[in-house]
Amino acid sequence: MILTVNGTQMTTYQLTDPLTRAVVISLFTWRKAGRDDIPEEDNGWWGDSYPTVQNDRIGSRLYLLKRQKLTNKTPIKAREYITEALSWLTADGVAASLVVTATRTGLNAMSASVVIVKQDATVLALSFDDLWSELNG
Template identity: 50%
Template structure:
């Protein structure tokens, strides 16, 4: 029974790390995304994907200088869902639910709930999606 608890904890830790990396690694901007200059950011290894068009990270970084409006909240939700889609595609989770809120005029908070094939859902809360987290 203790071994099962360790396996469950390892699965939870792995998923937590995967979500943080997926959300807070800067994904390359799409050609249609407005950027401040010519730098479209992105992780260098995406230039050499093992699977065609496979990319890591999110485009949340594009929201850093935007005024927080209802559209900004919708874009943040879409960017989070896009960044976490690989967890569904690869069968690591059964569902990903993203809820974005605006606790202050300059903050976006996010609640990510992952429905796992085995075990309880995993809920992760981020107080400010527009800055890099120090730790979970």
């Protein structure tokens, strides 16, 4: 995975910042599918079936996009799933605000970025330049 953190390209092996690591885990750990989703298989973390806090979920539903064709509407769904997966940042008071973008960058390419403004007003900007290929491995 190619990840750009505050302008510096990194691999997942170079992640030392706990917040950056938490974001990557939140996005690339598969959350249990919702009732309205029609997953091809029973994907998602089994622990979501028995949360310690009611309705608490870990991960994202980005994996649901891998069974779809990449269209101009796909980034809209990706942005929704990313926002959902990272909503805990503001709910738990880790971040003051969160801005998520997802863009189709080619026939078979989609990227996403996340800008997190922490409570101390510092900014963490993450960019996933090869999100589509990461989902479709």
